[in-house]
Amino acid sequence: MTDAVIPFVLRRLVQAVPTLFLVVTLSFVLVRLAPGGPFDLERPLAPSAMENLRRVYGLDQPLPVQYARYLGALLTGDLGPSFSVRDLSVAELLGRGLPVSMTLGALALLAALVLGAGLGGLAAAAKGRPLDHAVTALRTVALTVPGFVVAPLLQIAFGLSLRWLPVGGWEGGAPAHLVLPVVTLALPQAAAIAQLTRNALLEVLATQPMRTLRALGLPRRVIALHALRGAALPVISYLGPTAAGLLTGSVVVETIFGLPGIGRAFVDGALNRDYTLVMGTVVLVAVFVVAFNLLVDLAYALVDPRVRHA
Amino acid sequence: MSAAGLSLAGRTRRRLLADPLARASLAVLGLIALACLAGPALTGHAAERIAYDYPRTPPSLAVYPRPETIVPALERLALRMRVRAEDVAVADGTVRLTLASDRPIDERVLTFFSRSDLFGPAAVAARSADGRRLAVTAPVRETRFLLGTDALGRDLLTRILVGGRVSLALGLLATAVALLIGVAYGALAGYLGGAADAAMMRLVDILYALPFIVFVILLVVVFGRSVVLVFVAVGAVEWLDMARIVRGEALSIRRRDYVRAAEALGVSTGAILRRHVVPNALGPVVAYAALLVPKVILLESFLSFLGLGVQEPMTSWGVLIAEGARSIETSPWMLVAPAAVLVATLAALNLVGDRLRAALEPGAA
Numbered sequence: 001m002t003d004a005v006i007p008f009v010l011r012r013l014v015q016a017v018p019t020l021f022l023v024v025t026l027s028f029v030l031v032r033l034a035p036g037g038p039f040d041l042e043r044p045l046a047p048s049a050m051e052n053l054r055r056v057y058g059l060d061q062p063l064p065v066q067y068a069r070y071l072g073a074l075l076t077g078d079l080g081p082s083f084s085v086r087d088l089s090v091a092e093l094l095g096r097g098l099p100v101s102m103t104l105g106a107l108a109l110l111a112a113l114v115l116g117a118g119l120g121g122l123a124a125a126a127k128g129r130p131l132d133h134a135v136t137a138l139r140t141v142a143l144t145v146p147g148f149v150v151a152p153l154l155q156i157a158f159g160l161s162l163r164w165l166p167v168g169g170w171e172g173g174a175p176a177h178l179v180l181p182v183v184t185l186a187l188p189q190a191a192a193i194a195q196l197t198r199n200a201l202l203e204v205l206a207t208q209p210m211r212t213l214r215a216l217g218l219p220r221r222v223i224a225l226h227a228l229r230g231a232a233l234p235v236i237s238y239l240g241p242t243a244a245g246l247l248t249g250s251v252v253v254e255t256i257f258g259l260p261g262i263g264r265a266f267v268d269g270a271l272n273r274d275y276t277l278v279m280g281t282v283v284l285v286a287v288f289v290v291a292f293n294l295l296v297d298l299a300y301a302l303v304d305p306r307v308r309h310a
Numbered sequence: 311m312s313a314a315g316l317s318l319a320g321r322t323r324r325r326l327l328a329d330p331l332a333r334a335s336l337a338v339l340g341l342i343a344l345a346c347l348a349g350p351a352l353t354g355h356a357a358e359r360i361a362y363d364y365p366r367t368p369p370s371l372a373v374y375p376r377p378e379t380i381v382p383a384l385e386r387l388a389l390r391m392r393v394r395a396e397d398v399a400v401a402d403g404t405v406r407l408t409l410a411s412d413r414p415i416d417e418r419v420l421t422f423f424s425r426s427d428l429f430g431p432a433a434v435a436a437r438s439a440d441g442r443r444l445a446v447t448a449p450v451r452e453t454r455f456l457l458g459t460d461a462l463g464r465d466l467l468t469r470i471l472v473g474g475r476v477s478l479a480l481g482l483l484a485t486a487v488a489l490l491i492g493v494a495y496g497a498l499a500g501y502l503g504g505a506a507d508a509a510m511m512r513l514v515d516i517l518y519a520l521p522f523i524v525f526v527i528l529l530v531v532v533f534g535r536s537v538v539l540v541f542v543a544v545g546a547v548e549w550l551d552m553a554r555i556v557r558g559e560a561l562s563i564r565r566r567d568y569v570r571a572a573e574a575l576g577v578s579t580g581a582i583l584r585r586h587v588v589p590n591a592l593g594p595v596v597a598y599a600a601l602l603v604p605k606v607i608l609l610e611s612f613l614s615f616l617g618l619g620v621q622e623p624m625t626s627w628g629v630l631i632a633e634g635a636r637s638i639e640t641s642p643w644m645l646v647a648p649a650a651v652l653v654a655t656l657a658a659l660n661l662v663g664d665r666l667r668a669a670l671e672p673g674a675a
Binding site: 145245267281282 | 516517520521523524525527528529530531532534608611612615616618631632634635638639642645649652653656657660
C-alpha cells in the first residue's frame, strides 16, 4: 500500500494545479472588476500622489502584465505587500490571523467530532426510542438556527447574565475567551456529524457481516468497534470540506466575538479593495480545501480496503 | 390505497400530503408567505414609519398609548408648544384639555398633536376672548405593537413581513437561476455523454473545489449595492449540484426507446432535451430546488448580517437579525422575533424538501 501512496499523492497534487489556477484567475478578475480602488479615500489624493502610489504597487501596468507578475510572484511563494495595512506584507497579515482561525477551527472540529459521533452512536443504539427522537430534535434545531443567532444568545446568557465567560476578544487565546466561539462553530457541525454517524451506523449494522458477528455471539463492544469503522466513511468525507472551512475561519464568529482571524481579514480586505490581501486569503483557503480533500481520500484508503485496492 | 394509474406529480403529492409533518410544514410556509404578501397592509403600520414615542416597545397585545402615559405625553407636548396643559380629561378615545399661555396662542401649534404618535389632529372647541386659553379636543391614536418596536419605534411585525418579502424573493430568484443553469448544463452533458460529458463534468469538479463563501463575498463586493445581481450571481454559483443530479438522470434517459425514436425521426438535440430529457429529470430537481431555497435564504441573512447584503432602508430577515443582535441587551425581542420566523421558514423548507425527495423515490410506499 505504501508504494501506491506517493504516486497517488503526486497525481492528486498535479490535479490540484488547474483548480488553484482557476481560483487565482477568477478571484483576480473579480477583485479587479470591483468598483473603486485600494487608495480611494474620503478626501481624494492629489493626482500626482495617486500616480506615484499606483506606480509603487505596480497598478499602473496593464492588467495582463499585473496578472502575470502576480502569478510569477505567487510561484515563488510571494503574496505581495498589503494595500490597506501599511508596511505589512500579506504573508505577515495572514501569519497573524491564521493561528487564531486555526486554533478556533481545530478546537471546534474536535468538539464537533466527539460530540457528534457520541450523540450519533447513542441515537443509533436507541433507534426509534425517545432518546433517538430527542437527538433528532436537537439536531434539527442546531442545524437550522444560524450561528449569527446562536452567538448573540450565548453572549447574553453566559456573558452578560451569568457572567461566566467573556463576551468577546482574543486575549492571546485565553481558554475562557475560546469557549463561546468554539461552541458556536461546533454546534451545527456536531449536529451534522451526529446525523451522518447515526444513519451510517444503522446501515452498517444491518449488513450481512455485522449480522454474522452478532450471530457468532461476539461482545457488543467488539461489534460496535467494527461498525464504527464502517460508519466512519461518510463522516470522513463530510469532514474534508468542513475542516477546511473551519480552520480557515468563520467570518461570522470572528465578527461577533471580535476575533482577529483571517475570515475577518478577508472581508475587510475585500471592502477596502486590498487586492493582494483578498487574493492571498483566497489562495490560502483554496490550498486548505485541496489539502483536506487529499487527506480525506488518504483516510478513506486507510479505512476502506476496497478503495485501497481499487 | 393504490398509487397505480396516477401520474408522478399526483403520486408524489399524495405521498407528501400523507405525512403530517410535511402537511404542517407546507401550512407554515403558506402562512408565512401569505403573511409576507398581505400582512404589511393589515398591521396598521408602515414598515418605514418611525414612531418617536414608542422606541424599543416590548411585544404585547396591549393597546398603546397606555392610559398612564397620556397625561405625561400631553405635558411634554405642551412644553414643545410653549403652553401649559390644564384640565386634561380622557374619555372614549378622545382627550379634552385647555391650553393656557401668558400670550395669545397661535392655533398653528396644534399641528404638534398630529405629529405625535399618540394623538390625531386636534380641533379647537372654544377660544377665550384674549386668546390665551384654548379648549382643544384630539382623538387618541390607538395602536398595537404585537411584536414590539425597534430602536426607532418602527413596528417589528411589519418590518419582519416586509423583510420576509425580500428574503423569500431572493431565495426564489437565486434558486431559479441555479435551476435554469444546472438543468440545462446537466441535461446537455448527460445527453451528449462521452467526451463532452467528461469535459463538462470535470469543469463542475473543479468549480466544486472553489471556496464557495469566499466567492460569494467577492461577488458581493463586485456587484456592490445591487442585491438582485448578487443573488443572480449566487444562483450562478449554486447550480453545480443541480447539474450533477440532472446529468445522472439524463444519462439513463438518453438510452430509453422514446429518445432513440426521436433521434431516428431526426429531432434536433435541443428539441430532444426540451421535450424528453428535461421533463423526465424534473422529479429530483424539484426536491433539490426545495432544499436550495433555504440555503440561499440563510446565505442572504448571513451576508446581510455582515452588512454586505440588503442595505437600509430596504430590509430583510438578515438585516433585522443583525439589528437585533446589536441591541440584544436592551431589547432581546428584536433578535428573537425575526430569528424565530427565519428558523421556522428554514426548518419547514428543509423538511418539505426532504419529504419531497423521499416521496419522489420510485420504491417509496
